[in-house]
Amino acid sequence: MRKVAILGAELFEDQRELALFGLTDIEATYYTCKDPLELVEQLSDVDGLIVNLEKVTSELIARLGNLKVIGRYGVGVDNVNLKAATERHIAVINVPDYCxxxxxxxxxxxxxxxxxxxxxxxxxxxxxxxxxxxxxxxxxxxxxxxxxxxxxxxxxxxxxxxxxxxxxxxxxxxxxxxxxxxxxxxxxxxxxxxxxxxxxxxxxxxxxxxxxxxxxxxxxxxxxxxxxxxxxxxxxxxxxxxxxxxxxxxxxxxxxxxxxxxxxxxxxxxxxxxxxxxxTNHIAWYSLQSEIKLRDLLVSRVIDYLNGEPVPSIVNKF
Missing domain, CATH: 3.40.50.720 (NAD(P)-binding Rossmann-like Domain)
Incomplete structure (x- = not known):
């Protein structure tokens, strides 16, 4: 059973992703934290990590030995250390085609x-x-x-x-x-x-x-x-x-x-x-429709990547 950790759990209140993960052999766990390093023990064996604005530093990446993919809940990936991810051959996926x-x-x-x-x-x-x-x-x-x-x-x-x-x-x-x-x-x-x-x-x-x-x-x-x-x-x-x-x-x-x-x-x-x-409070991206689209696209792309399927929005190349 492959594992995906979703940080920023407050953004996933309607649990649509659980339905998507339920169709696969991937187990999803939701967390709320300010610094992902606080959860490094719980995250140590995850295959995938989905983040909102949480910092994915080189230190965090180095300590997640099983990590294969990072999904960014949005367009920008400036909170993810792309260099460290690329060196580890960890794919970073975003959703540029929403909002x-x-x-x-x-x-x-x-x-x-x-x-x-x-x-x-x-x-x-x-x-x-x-x-x-x-x-x-x-x-x-x-x-x-x-x-x-x-x-x-x-x-x-x-x-x-x-x-x-x-x-x-x-x-x-x-x-x-x-x-x-x-x-x-x-x-x-x-x-x-x-x-x-x-x-x-x-x-x-x-x-x-x-x-x-x-x-x-x-x-x-x-x-x-x-x-x-x-x-x-x-x-x-x-x-x-x-x-x-x-x-x-x-x-x-x-x-x-x-x-x-x-x-x-x-x-x-x-x-x-x-x-x-x-x-305004960083809400330009939001509409009822864009929120649903963002969640569904990101989760499906993380699942596809872990299943070896092609994904259209991998940010880094290795």
């Missing part, structure tokens, strides 16, 4: 709300200010703004296809893309050009060593139009200390974030109560 519409919708909601300054308007209403636009100026028509998109994977392209019919001018930065691969009306530019020319910037790139803190003080100083910044990708792409300073001095006009450097952020984090920021 595209949901995250794009969240980003577009942020973009439209930031452009109309809905969050600031709501705050003024609570202060008793009614019918006055003085403190909200300028608000532009959506077709007259320039939107900068950083990263054009599935989600970035979905945001582009949603915003294009509104007449928005769209600039794109993606070092792996060519202009001919973009829709008509979308312009590929350098990151510096995007920073200088955008009214709103929406981030859709993965977290890598190249993108970590790529939005820092130096980047914010290159902005010319006091843009709003949207991040539904990964928190550490933005250096939060630099963002707070940019908001305070007005280099950045507004920040709408679904992800943070440290999650969950401390209750006294300056961005949580900043008048020029809104933070």
């Amino acid at each position: 595209v519409d949901e995250v794009a919708e969240h980003a577009v909601s942020f973009i439209l709300a930031a452009n109309r300054k809905l969050f600031s308007s709501s705050a003024l209403t609570k202060q008793g200010v009614w019918g006055k636009v003085k403190d909200l100026k300028p608000i532009q028509s959506i077709k007259d703004i320039t939107l900068g998109i950083v990263g054009t994977g599935r989600i970035g392209m979905k945001v582009i296809s949603t915003m294009l019919p509104m007449g928005t001018q769209i600039l794109v930065y993606d070092p792996y893309l060519k202009q001919e691969n973009l829709p008509q009306g979308v312009t590929l530019v350098s990151l510096d050009q995007l920073l200088e020319s955008s009214d709103i910037i929406s981030i859709h790139c993965p977290l890598t060593e190249q993108t970590r803190y790529s939005f820092n003080a130096e980047a914010f100083q290159k902005t010319k139009r006091k843009p709003a910044i949207i991040n539904v990708s990964r928190g550490p792409i933005i250096q939060e200390s630099a963002l707070i300073e940019a908001l305070d001095i007005g280099t950045i006009s507004f920040a709408a974030l679904d992800v943070m450097e440290i999650e969950p952020p401390p209750a006294d984090h300056p961005l949580l109560n900043h008048p020029k920021a809104i933070v």
